[in-house]
Amino acid sequence: xxxxxxxxxxxxxxxxxxxxxxxxxxxxxxxxxxxxxxxxxxxxxxxxxxxxxxxxxxxxxxxxxxxxxxxxxxxxxxxxxxxxxxxxxxxxxxxxxxxxxxxxxxxxxxxxxxxxxxxxxxxxxxxxxxxxxxxxxxxxxxxxxxxxxxxxxxxxxxxxxxxxxxxxxxxxxxxxxxxxxxxxxxxxxxxxxxxxxxxxxxxxxxxxxxxxxxxxxxxxxxxxxxxxxxxxxxxx
Numbered sequence: 001x002x003x004x005x006x007x008x009x010x011x012x013x014x015x016x017x018x019x020x021x022x023x024x025x026x027x028x029x030x031x032x033x034x035x036x037x038x039x040x041x042x043x044x045x046x047x048x049x050x051x052x053x054x055x056x057x058x059x060x061x062x063x064x065x066x067x068x069x070x071x072x073x074x075x076x077x078x079x080x081x082x083x084x085x086x087x088x089x090x091x092x093x094x095x096x097x098x099x100x101x102x103x104x105x106x107x108x109x110x111x112x113x114x115x116x117x118x119x120x121x122x123x124x125x126x127x128x129x130x131x132x133x134x135x136x137x138x139x140x141x142x143x144x145x146x147x148x149x150x151x152x153x154x155x156x157x158x159x160x161x162x163x164x165x166x167x168x169x170x171x172x173x174x175x176x177x178x179x180x181x182x183x184x185x186x187x188x189x190x191x192x193x194x195x196x197x198x199x200x201x202x203x204x205x206x207x208x209x210x211x212x213x214x215x216x217x218x219x220x221x222x223x224x225x226x227x228x229x230x231x232x233x234x235x236x
Contacts, residue, residue: 040191041217043069043199043225047176049183050209050230056180059091063180064098065229066166066202067187068173072214073195077170079104084142086110087153087163089117094153094163098204102171106144109153111137118156121165125149131156150202166202187227192217201227207235 047065056063071077084106088095090113101107109132111117119141120131126149132141134157145151145167155161172192176185194217201208209228217223 039219040193041219042188042190042222043192043197043215043217044186044188044222045224045226047178047185047187047201047227047229049178049206050228051234052206052231053183054178054206056178059093059095060097060162062204062206063178063185064096064204065176065178065185065187066098066100066168066173067176067189067227068100068168068200068202069170069189069192069197069215070200070212071170071172071195072197073193075170075193075195077102080171084108087165089113089119089155089161092158092161094155094161096163098164098166098175100166100168100173100175100202101145102173103148103167103169104144104146105167106142107165108140108142110140111135113137116157119143120154120156122152122154123147123149124152164204172197194219199225199227201229203229206230207232209235211235 047067054062080102085099085101086108087099088110092113099107109119114137116134116136118131118134120129122129125147132143135141145165148167148169151165151167153163153165172189174187174189176187178185197215197217199213199215206229209230213225215223215225
């Protein structure tokens, strides 16, 4: 009887040891994940339109604002991987009207319209133009944007068509949408690596009133910064 009890006790002890080891391993893994998440921070706030009012209705409205960070930490950012980002042509309109992408990204230009379309680019930095072709419904053309800068997408067959592709050096950006009634837009840049950055904005017509703002992203913290955008003549 005693031997049997000892054997049972030893069996439970071995099970307890195994379970304890598993728990310690899980704690280590979870701790590592928490530490990894703690190596990033968030930048957020509200964008406010000042001394003017923007049109927010329709496919060619002025509601989109890109908020992005210029990296001051000498970090190397690899080109984005994965599937191409899509820009469609439908109803004689480029969709989306404003497209922020990282340098090195590929965009797939679709034609889901009932008519033939063309796509060509005007690179604002250099004034260079590139025509990537004219194609029928159901056909698509890919193009990789290798340099940062503002690009206007146009169609030679329909001169009223235009879209804006903003090519950025890194993936630290977001697209905010202005509300018609309040003329404001919340924004949030998440999972930002620690360090110093300059926050900037892009809008089709308006500029950031303070031009730019230097910020510091700290581990697990939210850096709050409200932004005012306005006409160029009101920029400080």
